[in-house]
Amino acid sequence: KDTTLTILPNQHSNGILDFDSVSDSDIGQYVCRGQNQVDATEEIVTIEFTGSPPSIIILPKVTNGYLQIPYHSVQSIECLNQDHHTPVDISWRLADTNELDLTKSATLFPPNMPLEFQHSGKYLCIATNEYGSTSETITIDVQQIPQEISIHIEPSNIFSIDSDIRFNCMFPQAKAIWWSSINPHRRDKNPLTLRVQSKHINKKFVCNIKDMNGKLHKKTMSIQQYSQKELTAAISTNEVERSLSINSRKMKAYQIQIQLRTSRDDIKAGGTVELQCFVEGILPNHLSWSFQSSSLPSNTHVTNDGHLLIYNFEPANIGTYTCSATTPTKQLSNSIELQADDIFHNVKSSFSYQIYSSHTDYHAGGHIFIECISSDPSITKLWIKKEENSIKNITETYLFIDRISHNDIALYECLSSNEHNQSSINFNITRSNLRSHTFPFDNISNVHIEFLSSMNQMKLGGNILINCSSSDNTPVQWSLQRKIDGIIINDSYLNIPKFSTNHFDYYYCVNKNVRRLLVLSPSLFESTKEFNSRKRNVVKYNSSFIQIINGKYIGDNITLICRIGQDIPQGKVVWSNIPKYRKNFYVRGPRLEFRPFTLEHHNQYKCLIKSQQSNEILRTLSFNTYSNIYEQTDRKPKLNLTIDTSHLVDDGELRIICSTDNSNKYHQWRFDDQMPRSKNHYEVSTDNYTSIMVIPDFDFDVDTGKYECSTSNIFGITVSSINIDRQSIKSQEQPEQEQEQEQQQEQQQYEE
Template sequence: MLSFSFKVQSFDVELTPKNAMWRVGDKQQLTCKVKKCSEPVIFSWKSLEDKPLYASMTSTSEESVLLVEKVTEHNENRVQCLAKCGSVSKQRSASIKVYSFPNNPVISGHDDMVLGVESTLTCEVSDVYPVEEIGIEWLAGDNILSSSDGSAVSTLSLTPTTELDGDKITCRVTLHLNGLQPDETRETTVTMSVLAPLLKPSIDVSPKTEIEEGESLTISCHTDGVKVDRVVLRRVVEGEEMELQSNDDTDTSVTIHPAQMNHTGLYECEASNQYGSQKASVNITVRGYPLEVELIPNQSLISAEKGSSLVLSCQASGCPQPEFFWKSLLDMPVHSRSETQGFLSQLYLSPLRLEDERAYTCEVKCGSVLKSKVIDVQVFSFPQNPVIEHSGPFLAGHENLMKCSVPDAFPGSNFQIQWMAGERELSSDIGSFSSEPQNLTSTLRYTPEPEDQGKDITCRVTLAMRGLPETQIDKSASTVVMLQSAPKNTFIAVDPENEVKEGEPVTISCHTDGVPVGRVVLRRMVEDQEMELQSSDSAHSSITIPSAQMNHSGLYECVASNEHGTQKARVNVTVRAPPRNTTVEVLPSVEVQEGQNITIFCHSVCFPPPATLLRNLDNNMELHSPDGTFHLINLTSNHTGLYVVNVSNDLGFDTVNFTIRVTKARSASPPTWENVGILSLGLGTAVVSIAGVLEHLRRARKKGSYELTKCMPSKV
């Protein structure tokens, strides 16, 4: 038996420190050492958390160092050192905690506390980590006033008293962190300053806050309490402060004599010292004369016609001796004549001119009271009725030009020119702006209809201005429409209807609306030829066919004309009939040999086109054809027999009987002159039949009818 012995490598690994507590900004390291290893050691480091190591590594044969040049919060981690000695590996792990506490806390809000008013002091520490391990205490001497944990900011609410002024208060911040021995503590102490402002001053008005214009007025200001540095009495006008009086004492006052209405307003007293200031205010009203001003006419805007006389009256009340002033825009003087007597002043604008159009102000003064009224005077010119011009009589359906003129109109932009046909507006124009009177014109493009005969076309001119006695001024002119027109609404009618049965009566009528009445012609189109049926020198013409026949089918035309033009109307008339005169044509013959072919042509006179049925009465064979043509192929003896053709449409039917005989095939023999003649006759008949069909269709198309072809020459 063989035996083997193996030597197991035994070595130790040491990682220091195992629980590291590093301060942010410091240089730190972890050291991994191996003992009892006779071979070179291979070292490696790794993070046991999901983050990089943020460190560098240096190693020797027995030791590896993980170095952090400047610690940050990112270095907080759990790391592992792996050492391999020969084929054996061992590892050790260590925990790294990071903290930061570089600055002392800062206290704010301690130097602007007001006596009796609740204040909030704030203590804040910056750049501390981890924040959740922070504890903050507020202390007055050795007494703890408040404490909080887990935040870098703490507040303390105090209601200051005079005893707190000059006292000290401390904010102490402690970082409680396992592994940090001892706990790090920082604190800041400040001196509290309590401001003591003045009591609110009082403001008095003598004799009272509402007085009459001309009386005396005294305003006094007084304050009590702590030492006063200064008392100011001022007036506040539109947000601006105007100082009236000041004193370095507890009292000050000012007297106004005589009081005027412009002394009305807000007055304010302010007392101040080193700790602050307090204010008091009062509203004072100085009443003036109860002056009232009225303009006649009592409206803000008046419109008057050029050349008329206009008088503006201004009346004052509530004042023993009013003073009147007439002004215009931008305080320009008014040169028109005015008269004033007692409480009434009148301005005469006569005759009214365009340059008198402006805003007029009547200003009345009574003592310090000044009131005014404004009236805006507008001038218009509308001296004549409008005038309509046109070139001649109207032609129905043709455009006519009509012109409406309004002379010496002002202001043009306030004029509207409407063309009316009864109550219906045809068109509307607005005048253009001008600084001078102008001749306004409007042109109407008017196309009259026959029903407009005798109607009035009116040009209505409207002046719309604010300040008129009525809403607007209307003037108008009219002309009567005397219409002439080319024929219109020409139509052709068929009674009872466009499709009639053969034998029924039918009336074809023509009507037109031309003015003046011209000539009406009723005619029929036959093979592109015009055949006159009836004519009349009136608006109507008609013709009656007592018994309609199929040859009456076709295109009928009504032509209406006068000196202004011509108009046409057309209609297609169709006469419907049951099948009749039916013929049957068998090619090449009704007697053939077995194996030959036969073509059967069936023709009938009727409309609408018929359906055709072919029946062998001996063996009940049936064939249908939409065009009356049948092809019998490779005939046998079974095809021999009596045949009937039934031609039908929705009005009736017609039948024709004939016999076909199929004989046994004979051996070929030279053709005889008799056989050749028979063949030629058959082919000739076929050619003539087909040519006849085509010619009949051509004529039917020209006549506008759709009847089937008439009988062909060869009949059975």
């Protein structure tokens, strides 16, 4: 951690560093070091305190954010902060207007305020803390609901003697509710709770309600014999009967039905599929939907009338949809299956590729592993390599290149075809993206899945780490079809610390518009195992040396690697003579990385190979960048040096003008290979990057000689020189005198 090398054996396993409770002492930089027989590699991660926008919830919880409220009734609506660790500011406003905040409290309406029709609308709760803002909406519909009494019986409207039954009398706009029996002067509180006895059979109970206007409403309920051992409650009402008569009435058989409202011929990718669920005598808000015995996909919506809409339909939506309903007697459910055979003839197959190797392995000398993916299993796939004068077939489905070299730089194209269509997708390996370790992501999808763990971890027991991102930086999240143990999901990261056969499954990365599929299958792991076994044997060097890779010019991303050969049995690498200038310069074990190499990095670097036991220096290797890393002449700044004698006669000043195309405003002057004497000075014009050396009281005996002007950029230094003597001054003055004579002649002609 930081500048101290500390082994933390109790806090990490399989490359995962765990913190049970992060404290101030844990903040800082950590180095993960991996080492094998070839060399060691280090990566740095910084831990710092941060936070997230607040998490809020609107109460009461309602389906689809819709709440129906009786006219002139009182309803409490609150926006609550679920994270109490950071201060949060909460405000309410109307969602469809740009008006100012209605209130800055958690409660939308004042207590005991009757709601009227003008209170209907869509309201937005906004919660803000120091890390950002979160909003949730609720739609309020104030309606004139018919004034009818309903009696709810719990736990069931069929019960036995000596059971405790609860009768709850409800009315949308009630000022007072009470129960009375034979004696009208006795009042019992609502709900009415009874231990039912035989004496209650055929006894009447009356629910009394006084509405907001003082009008009295009544509904009568009687307890009757249902069977030899069971009783029931009969309610005298013209509504659907909640109870059954002993002699003539039978239990109603409820049936749940599902209908596919969209024709199967009209189902297509990107379209909308509509399913309807209904039960006779059951309100739609008592219905619920599920997919594959789990929650619904993110691109679905359940309407208030029980319809299920699937937007932007895709192959991932293929499966079984179940509608469930609760009736007075039992729980009902019915299912409908959207099958691939019925739908794929209308669904256009999606075509893309997935990279399974890490971007850290994508460089000269590294490797790349890509699969060509199609949603249609009948499509055949073929990788080809396109070069200037040739096209050749490479492989099917998987493209694997080990130890990438300049011969592998080309355009690779995956071709797919079946009896219906043909398509292709490109993967272009270039020098620039190899140097920057940047994958050329396909433009088919806005969502990208990247493997951060190496290919060696794609095995049973391996530690797999995957990141998902979107091109437009919108938030993404992982979605699973079932609950899988042993998986860690942290925002955009999916981590499987110890991969098992239970983890072979479909994984979805989703943002607001796109859902991307990742399939971790046994065949993929078998292919990875085969390619890993085909990798070339590790190179063993006869003697130790310093290797330069990735470039050889100033401005390139250059890496120096201290290689330990067979001349040293074993040892560790320590770099010395490292300059204090550390910008774009990294020490990672045996590697010195320059991102990029600039003039300031020029040095004689030393690699000390030390004994692992005694720390004794076994070998010292040197690398001189001045002689091994070259300037790029065509990318160095251009210089132009001229003499100005126009002030020499009148003022005795000689001027030397140094102009450049470089944005560096710093110029260095030298006179006869030394710094100019104190009597000389120069002025710098920052507008056009021109430096002017002014030599006052020019003297041929003192000031003649060699003048140099130099400037630099990250690609090198440019030096231009000029010799000042009597001949150069005379040759410079002659054109000026001729020009002056021409001007005098022109002036004379003009006057004549």
